[in-house]
Amino acid sequence: xxxxxxxxxxxxxxxxxxxxxxxxxxxxxxxxxxxxxxxxxxxxxxxxxxxxxxxxxxxxxxxxxxxxxxxxxxxxxxxxxxxxxxxxxxxxxxxxxxxxxxxxxxxxxxxxxxxxxx
Amino acid sequence: xxxxxxxxxxxxxxxxxxxxxxxxxxxxxxxxxxxxxxxxxxxxxxxxxxxxxxxxxxxxxxxxxxxxxxxxxxxxxxxxxxxxxxxxxxxxxxxxxxxxxxxxxxxxxxxxxxxxxxxxxxxxxxxxxxxxxxxxxxxxxxxxxxxxxxxxxxxxxxxxxxxxxxxxx
Amino acid sequence: xxxxxxxxxxxxxxxxxxxxxxxxxxxxxxxxxxxxxxxxxxxxxxxxxxxxxxxxxxxxxxxxxxxxxxxxxxxxxxxxxxxxxxxxxxxxxxxxxxxxxxxxxxxxxxxxxxxxxxxxxxxxxxxxxxxxxxxxxxxxxxxxxxxxxxxxxxxxxxxxxxxxxxxxxxxxxxxxxxxxxxxxxxxxxxxxxxxxxxxxxxxxxxxxxxxxxxxxxxxxxxxxxxxxxxxxxxxxxxxxxxxxxxxxxxxxxxxxxxxxxxxxxxxxxxxxxxxxxxxxxxxxxxxxxxxxxxxxxxxxxxxxxxxxxxxxxxxxxxxxxxxxxxxxxxxxxxxxxxxxxxxxxxxxxxxxx
Numbered sequence: 001x002x003x004x005x006x007x008x009x010x011x012x013x014x015x016x017x018x019x020x021x022x023x024x025x026x027x028x029x030x031x032x033x034x035x036x037x038x039x040x041x042x043x044x045x046x047x048x049x050x051x052x053x054x055x056x057x058x059x060x061x062x063x064x065x066x067x068x069x070x071x072x073x074x075x076x077x078x079x080x081x082x083x084x085x086x087x088x089x090x091x092x093x094x095x096x097x098x099x100x101x102x103x104x105x106x107x108x109x110x111x112x113x114x115x116x117x118x
Numbered sequence: 119x120x121x122x123x124x125x126x127x128x129x130x131x132x133x134x135x136x137x138x139x140x141x142x143x144x145x146x147x148x149x150x151x152x153x154x155x156x157x158x159x160x161x162x163x164x165x166x167x168x169x170x171x172x173x174x175x176x177x178x179x180x181x182x183x184x185x186x187x188x189x190x191x192x193x194x195x196x197x198x199x200x201x202x203x204x205x206x207x208x209x210x211x212x213x214x215x216x217x218x219x220x221x222x223x224x225x226x227x228x229x230x231x232x233x234x235x236x237x238x239x240x241x242x243x244x245x246x247x248x249x250x251x252x253x254x255x256x257x258x259x260x261x262x263x264x265x266x267x268x269x270x271x272x273x274x275x276x277x278x279x280x281x282x283x284x285x286x287x
Numbered sequence: 288x289x290x291x292x293x294x295x296x297x298x299x300x301x302x303x304x305x306x307x308x309x310x311x312x313x314x315x316x317x318x319x320x321x322x323x324x325x326x327x328x329x330x331x332x333x334x335x336x337x338x339x340x341x342x343x344x345x346x347x348x349x350x351x352x353x354x355x356x357x358x359x360x361x362x363x364x365x366x367x368x369x370x371x372x373x374x375x376x377x378x379x380x381x382x383x384x385x386x387x388x389x390x391x392x393x394x395x396x397x398x399x400x401x402x403x404x405x406x407x408x409x410x411x412x413x414x415x416x417x418x419x420x421x422x423x424x425x426x427x428x429x430x431x432x433x434x435x436x437x438x439x440x441x442x443x444x445x446x447x448x449x450x451x452x453x454x455x456x457x458x459x460x461x462x463x464x465x466x467x468x469x470x471x472x473x474x475x476x477x478x479x480x481x482x483x484x485x486x487x488x489x490x491x492x493x494x495x496x497x498x499x500x501x502x503x504x505x506x507x508x509x510x511x512x513x514x515x516x517x518x519x520x521x522x523x524x525x526x527x528x529x530x531x532x533x534x535x536x537x538x539x540x541x542x543x544x545x546x547x548x549x550x551x552x553x554x555x556x557x558x559x560x561x562x563x564x565x566x567x568x569x570x571x572x573x574x575x576x577x578x579x580x581x582x583x584x585x586x587x588x589x590x591x592x593x594x595x596x597x598x599x600x601x602x603x604x605x606x607x608x609x610x611x612x613x614x615x616x617x618x619x620x621x622x623x624x625x626x627x628x629x630x631x632x633x634x635x636x637x638x639x640x
Contacts, residue, residue: 003121005165006291007408008383008417010298015379018306019372019538026534027368030356039360041438042529048438056442058282060450061194063615064187065278067453069271070623071183074460075175076267077630078416079253081467084637091257092634094265099627101268105275106624114279115619117612121291147366147434154427174416182423186453189430193446248412249473 062114073102126166133159146192150185157181169247301407305382313544314344320600327604354533359436362530366435371531371538374428378545381421383407384414385552386476388562388584392576405581406476414475415467418553419460422508425546426452429527432539436530444526447611448510454618455507455514458500461626465497465633466490466557479561486565491558496629498558500622505550507618510543512603514614551595555588559595562588 041048080087080095109115136156140149157180164173245251256264318333318341325332333340358364386409390402404410411417426449433445467473469490470481482488491498507514528539555561562584564571573580609617 004408004411005170006121006294007298008411009125009162009165010295011302011383011407012380014299014302015383016372016376018302018379019374019376022375022534022538023368023372026352026537027356029352030354030533033355036360038357041359041361041436042440043438056194056446058194060190060446061187062278062282063450063454064183064190065282066275066619067457068179068183068187069274069278070457071460072179072271073268074457074464075179076256076264077461077464078467078473079171079249080257081464082471082473083250083253083257084468084634085471087254087257089638091261092638094257094261095634096631097265098268099631101265101272102275103624103627105272109275109279110620112279112283114283115616117615145363147363147431151366151427151431154424170411170413174413174420177420178416178423182420182426182456183453186423186426186430186449189427190446190449193434193442249416250412 059117066109066114069105070102073098122166125162129159129162129166133163147189150188150192153188154181154185157185167247171247171249171252298407302379305407306379309379309382309545309548310541312548313541314348316544316547316596316600317344317347319596320603323597323600324604327601348537351534351537356533356535357530359438359530361437363435363437366431367530368535370428370432370435371535371542373431374425374542375538375545377421377425377428378542378549381418381546381549384409384411384417384475385549385556386410386479386561387588388581389476389480390576391578391581393578402576405585409476410474412472412474414473415463415478415553415557416473418549419456419463422546423453423456428539428542432531433527436527438530440525440529441527444529448527451507451510451514451614451618454615455504455622458618458622458626459504459508461623461630462497462500462504463557464626465494465629468630468633468637469493475556475561479556479563482560483563484567486560489558489560494558494629494633496625497633500626500629501557502554503617503622505554506599506602507614509546509550509599511547511599513606513609515608547596547599548592551592551599554595555591559591 043049076098077095080091084092133156136152136159140152140156143149143152157176161173161176161181164170164176246255321343322332322340324330333343336342336346358367384406386404386406388405390404393401393403395401429448429452430445433441433443433448436442466478470478472478472481478490482490528536531539564583564587568580568583571580571583573583
């Protein structure tokens, strides 16, 4: 089984190696005349104000949590989907119940305004 | 067989290295990224165990979803000054090292006792890693557990909404 | 061990061909984009470098390599260097599981027949999941680029892209389930083989709703207009790559165009029958596994790829950008329930017929 995955693993190493070489090339080939002004961050020509790493809205956090929950749902459906024809009607009904239960959670979040972006 | 062993060796060393970086580094974002790298190594280790579907889920769920949340939380809290986060109390460190030593001792005892290594892989173990076989098993013998997971996930959604949507007065 | 060495050499050769394909493809895409946008806006477009400006992308790349590589003073240097590597590395790695044609059989000098797979590892039984997993890891490239630059625009762009990508990944994953139910395999070559014959065997006719959901989500995953909010120029200057210069900026650029190609390839493989002609390929009278058939299939594949890329560019210069709240509403309130509905309806229909 692992033998079949061997090309994949080589390709992963190879792909990142190529990207890494590109990064090194860009550092070696480019000119280097860093001045103080050049190294400040862009802020529409103004002198940068404060630190950029401020706290940000909790909405992003809620999106990430909902994503985890629904992503796990999707992942559970994958092995069922490729076996759909072999498994028959009972697992299909089980999957419908599964989706329905999670849809309750989705509906709750919807009504609470969790999916609203304002 | 030697190929598998070679892979296991490389991946195990890298996995331990990334795990050490994750625990020891002071910057939380570096720790989180080291953990992502660690999950990749774990996925590789699952491949050596013939568990291909679990390997890909390790990347899809842990590296791709849960660590995104962790990164968000690190950025959200903006833990600028790590001096404030330094553990004041010593007892946790002592407890953690004791547990660590215990765990290593347990692994050694299993290994020396011959519990690992010489066992032949059962034919079941080779086929069950494939997604199709896993699906067949999950949707016939473990159907109830599958439905119970839906309820577990439901509580997770509700908990997240209740926490994040609370009015702050 | 000899086999092992052969495999390594074979994969490295294929990998180099793929990287060349990606780089050339990006050049072609950039050229097409500039020419088509010029045509749509009534301009001429690049016409100085070479005939019809054909050498323009190469001039751009040389310029990018020679540009100064600037670090913002307060940046987190390691991640600032490493973020483009993640983005571009993942853009390359994704090609590992993509098949480009049916396997070609070659008779060796000693009479043995060797089957050459057109792709690095297209027969793995986790194929499409690997692509999904890699795109979900690709979020880190953009987020880290935004975070490490320590610039407000970059951070906003990085966060936006992360939230957008994870939102649309869901509907993308759910849309694929409909296709998987029909084809019964994760392997992309199996999915394509399932669609051979007449063009009405293509999945787009069996799964029209999944196709629309998948297409919209892949637009969002590729950060293409109308979903290019991570780099919305008028508001965020350039988003996550504001503080990048030289080839590091170029690497993000390259990764973006490479992802555009990947998205189009996925659309073709999943919904448009891959490398199959719209009529049974037996009519050509070519033997299965022959080199001629392989070339025809590659040509069909490239033609479909160019058509889809043309469509994507056309959309970019026609449709205005979404607002961020509209984008999130569409992902979570429209596409997600629709995709769930699609699964239920597909299941019921498959049971009836």
